[in-house]
Amino acid sequence: MHFRHADDIWHDFPELAAGALYVAGIRSDATVNAHLAHFEAIARARLAERTEAELPEIQAWRRAFARMALKATQYRSASEALLRRFRKEGTLPKIHPLIDLCNAASLAFAIPIAVFDLAKIDGDLEVRPAVGDEIYTAFSGEVEFPELQEIIFADAGGRAHARRWTNRQSGYSAVRDDTAAVLIVAEALHADARADVGRLVDALGEAIRTTWSVDPKSAILERAAPRFDF
Template sequence: MSQFIVDSSFWNLFPDAKIGVLLLKDYVNSPESPAAVVQLLEDSIPLAQGHLTEDVFSENEVIQIYRKAYQQFKTKKGARSSIEALLKRSTSNNPVRSINPLVDIYNAASLRYALPVGAEDIDTFVGDLRLTITDGGDEFYLIGDDTNQPTLAGELCYKDEKGAVCRCFNWRDGERTMITDQTKNAFLVIELLDTNRLPALKEALDFIEQHAQDYLQAKTSQFILDVNQPCLDL
């Protein structure tokens, strides 16, 4: 059985971090979300704006925590945490739109709790999945792009034995492991760097888990990893 391993190189940078993981097994996805899930996503947009209390977007604490983190490792120019992009869209004329039930559910959680949430298809992993500082050169194809964009030396990324799964911590997912309508087993991850917000992490995990059970008939298991418990079986 493969594992998810948070490498010591991550804990050296962020020793107090918590990594929330939710495994969904044998779930039933579909190309379109039911009306209730679409409404769940739409209702999350004004709640997201409640986390943006500063007039200057970049000065909000939920943005600053990840921007400061991104200064601790090598990144592509302009790379930002996924939560920053999502929160920015919540205030724009290009709101977050429905994609499919699972993505809508975890985007709703991300917006409500101002935390980055990512998801991958477990069945596409080759060997163990690791969150680690890489030596670089890991194969990576952005969603919808057929040009290899390998990782940089010193970059923090999720990777397996075939290549990178998510670049620059939680910036961009790759096409090889992305969630599709055919996905049956999913790995969801939430990276918490502000330990004062541990209750929000737990609530976000519970939110996704409950709605995945209600709307996807998923068999679920929930974990919170830390420096003392850095891995789990997938």
């Protein structure tokens, strides 16, 4: 399998920096509390100085959403939505140790992170403009069809696993208790995106390694090398 961004994405968003991790051997009985506390402490310190809307990482995604004709207050990147909830409630709901870990890392770095159960991915996965006939399944079970040219995560079978780029992930390929292998994708657009995505991938990879005693495969993607084989 491989993951990549389409050439159109790199052309329209040359500032994009993306990191990907392939992880096999995940279990739902792991404990990640120490890692969560570490990442959440970083997020609290950042939010004590400014709101999530003032962070350069979030502002970059707001500009990208505006270019996609999406209203900033109606559609938020996954990282902005998490930070907003964390600032208001002081915590995030616990879902699955891997999801909890990735959500906490997203808080700390203010970078959206998607996690896909690879058993639900048909062939390769690509971030690309929608043609309009892809199938998207919400967490509610409702079936939707992305709009023409909307940026989605699409597999070879024509299923959309995320809508509006980093805004809304599908319930179809969400991590569950029986998930064994995942693809994790982190994307950023701000000035220091490449360095920060690299630090995120390293930190998340180390947390996964120590928690599940597995060795994640990872890559930093760029326009000249946009493909991650795993």
